[in-house]
Amino acid sequence: MDMEIKIIGLEGIPLIKKGDDLSQLILKAMEKQGIQFFEGDILVIAETAIAKSEGNVINLKDIKPSPKALDMANTTGKDADLVEAILQESVEVVEVGPDFIITETKHGFVCANAGIDESNVDQGLAKPIPTDPDSSAHKIRKTLENETGKNIAVIISDTQGRAFREGAIGTAIGISGMLPVWDRAGELDLYGRKLKTTSIAVADELSSAASLVMGQADEGIPVVILRGVSYFQKLRSEFATIKSLIRPKKYDVFRK
Known part of the structure; x- marks a missing residue:
């Protein structure tokens, strides 16, 4: 075989x-x-x-952070624009900690940062799932x-x-x-x-x-x-x- x-x-x-x-x-x-x-x-x-x-692809410069995003940015150390993008791609925040936000995405995936990635795209852009x-x-x-x-x-x-x-x-x-x-x-x-x-x-x-x-x-x-x-x-x-x-x-x- x-x-x-x-x-x-x-x-x-x-x-x-x-x-x-x-x-x-x-x-x-x-x-x-x-x-x-x-x-x-x-x-x-x-x-x-x-x-x-x-x-x-998300242009982070076009995003206006909500009060919730600003608060979570202080907790995680993440950029507030990115945090707002994470929230917009999520249906539930599962856990928040230093440098991470675990959420359930609109698709039903439970993962870090709603699966949003800033690698392999131009500066200031991010890729959601x-x-x-x-x-x-x-x-x-x-x-x-x-x-x-x-x-x-x-x-x-x-x-x-x-x-x-x-x-x-x-x-x-x-x-x-x-x-x-x-x-x-x-x-x-x-x-x-x-x-x-x-x-x-x-x-x-x-x-x-x-x-x-x-x-x-x-x-x-x-x-x-x-x-x-x-x-x-x-x-x-x-x-x-x-x-x-x-x-x-x-x-x-x-x-x-």
């Missing part, structure tokens, strides 16, 4: 501007590298690329499948921290073409016992794998192909969304 997974970074994708067709930029980069899609390839795209192409990452992934997937005739999946990834752990990893915030969670309950372990509650966040695992090549600084590789993922066909879905990765608030024992 072939257990090899390849992680292929697409080089040569230019700095992305509002209105750029990401699907065509991806196909051109693949052509230059002599790469073609295989059946079951999984494409991981950095949310920065999505935000820029969709024009989903794309408005509808699932829809963005779906549009790109359908275009690429129609162009190439191959069944693939597309994941939109973001860099996020994790509770009780230092450092950040690649995390899936949007998906199309495959389920983001693999429920393995009922399967047998090595000793013949049935698994009862085992589910695997495969979309997050794949996003983290892609980030090994994608990087977090000036690598300039916003798109990665993962090839050889054996469970692609098992999890293939035309209707998958990222929602099954989000734990319902009623099961969140840390947030009351």
Whole structure:
């Protein structure tokens, strides 16, 4: 059995501007590298690329901080304009501390600073999480499948921290073409016992794998192909969304 997974970074994708067709930029980069899609390839795209192409960028100079933002800026040491942007992208503030604001975003993600990022954009700008990452992934997937005739999946990834752990990893915030969670309950372990509650966040695992090549600084590789993922066909879905990765608030024992 072939257990090899390849992680292929697409080089040569230019700095992305509002209105750029990401699907065509991806196909051109693949052509230059002599790469073609295989059946079951999984494409991981950095949310920065999505935000820029969709024009989903905040000019912090245009924001007027509210009294709440000014107060939280004093607590966190963050710029008040950025704090106001965080509040505008959130439905709930979960926790505030030195240099961090944990919120629930409009999408339902619980993360630091509503997922707003100031890296890899011009000075004074910031990138919120794309408005509808699932829809963005779906549009790109359908275009690429129609162009190439191959069944693939597309994941939109973001860099996020994790509770009780230092450092950040690649995390899936949007998906199309495959389920983001693999429920393995009922399967047998090595000793013949049935698994009862085992589910695997495969979309997050794949996003983290892609980030090994994608990087977090000036690598300039916003798109990665993962090839050889054996469970692609098992999890293939035309209707998958990222929602099954989000734990319902009623099961969140840390947030009351």
